[in-house]
Amino acid sequence: METGISYFGNRMQKHFAKDLLDIKKHNCTFILHTCSEADQAYYGGTLKELVKMTHDAGLKVQMNSWAVGGTFGGEEYSYFVMKNSSELQELAGGRRLPAACLNSKKYRLFLKGFIENCLSYGIDSFFWDEPHFYLPWNIGDKPGDYGCWCPKCKKLYRQMYKKTMPLKNDASVVAFREKCMLSFLKELAPVIKKGKKENGICVLPSLMGEGHAGTDDWEKIASLKDIDVFVTDPYWTMHLGKPGFEVESFVKENTARLIATAEKFNKKSGIWVQCYRLKKGEEHYLATAVRTAFATGARSIGAWGYGGAEHMSYLKCDRPKYSWDLLGELYKECQKKDN
Numbered sequence: 607m608e609t610g611i612s613y614f615g616n617r618m619q620k621h622f623a624k625d626l627l628d629i630k631k632h633n634c635t636f637i638l639h640t641c642s643e644a645d646q647a648y649y650g651g652t653l654k655e656l657v658k659m660t661h662d663a664g665l666k667v668q669m670n671s672w673a674v675g676g677t678f679g680g681e682e683y684s685y686f687v688m689k690n691s692s693e694l695q696e697l698a699g700g701r702r703l704p705a706a707c708l709n710s711k712k713y714r715l716f717l718k719g720f721i722e723n724c725l726s727y728g729i730d731s732f733f734w735d736e737p738h739f740y741l742p743w744n745i746g747d748k749p750g751d752y753g754c755w756c757p758k759c760k761k762l763y764r765q766m767y768k769k770t771m772p773l774k775n776d777a778s779v780v781a782f783r784e785k786c787m788l789s790f791l792k793e794l795a796p797v798i799k800k801g802k803k804e805n806g807i808c809v810l811p812s813l814m815g816e817g818h819a820g821t822d823d824w825e826k827i828a829s830l831k832d833i834d835v836f837v838t839d840p841y842w843t844m845h846l847g848k849p850g851f852e853v854e855s856f857v858k859e860n861t862a863r864l865i866a867t868a869e870k871f872n873k874k875s876g877i878w879v880q881c882y883r884l885k886k887g888e889e890h891y892l893a894t895a896v897r898t899a900f901a902t903g904a905r906s907i908g909a910w911g912y913g914g915a916e917h918m919s920y921l922k923c924d925r926p927k928y929s930w931d932l933l934g935e936l937y938k939e940c941q942k943k944d945n
């Protein structure tokens with residue numbers, strides 16, 4: 607049984623040493639260290655130290671592509687986007703978006719370098735964190751604002767479909783996006799395998815991509831030969847209160863679909879649960895999520911993020927310590943049941 611926590615917002619080794627003991631005490635077997643473009647620019651050597659400290663403590667290390675290029679999940683800005691205005695996604699009306707186009711050769715080349723840097727830090731597993739085309743809710747734009755209609759995409763679409771790319775999100779545009787995402791992953795995943803590291807990909811759960819992300823066809827992604835671990839993260843707080851929404855069935859359906867897809871292609875699977883933005887009195891949903899994922903067959907469970915994200919006001923739980931301690935107890939419970 608693998609149980610993990612994401613770690614971000616601190617690059618001071620002496621503070622991490624203290625947190626590491628706390629993480630072990632909360633029954634974690636791995637840490638996902640986030641890695642942003644700023645981390646690679648300024649903290650490469652430091653990350654190497656954090657990875658070594660994690661290994662020395664007996665825990666495995668995953669590392670993600672944190673908000674890189676505006677095309678992955680995470681609370682960070684992209685330097686690539688700031689420096690490369692000609693490589694950005696565009697809305698149908700032509701407005702440039704704060705996200706790189708997944709069909710940009712320059713962006714793919716940049717990501718190869720990014721991944722190689724992560725591998726050089728000594729990690730065990732690279733974690734593709736929710737790769738997606740631009741999503742409107744991501745940066746607070748209005749519904750319907752999604753990409754990509756940039757000149758590169760329009761040219762590719764014309765080559766594939768022998769017609770002009772429509773300005774509406776019809777079925778061909780949705781299918782086009784999925785093809786582009788597959789080509790993107792196919793080109794980059796071998797970089798991780800070449801480094802002889804485990805390659806995990808976390809796709810957005812149902813209710814999140816809504817046909818815009820490019821990752822709705824899970825089977826196609828899980829079937830890629832260079833993917834080792836197939837993962838999703840059914841975080842629930844943003845859906846609470848929607849008619850008919852239930853945390854238990856949301857987690858159960860996503861976990862069951864995930865495990866079935868992973869097993870079909872002989873891949874490992876992983877589920878992430880939410881230990882951030884939990885409101886006072888709603889922490890019981892964390893127990894529901896962990897227990898449901900475990901009962902549905904998940905044997906690798908991660909949680910976002912360390913300490914109930916107490917240090918990040920944007921993500922923190924109302925009662926961070928309470929949530930974090932609850933997670934530790936739930937992990938202990940799962941490990942005991944798994945033995």
Ligand SMILES: [Zn+2]
Pocket residue numbers: 694695696707708709754755756757758759760
């Ligand atoms: Zn594009």
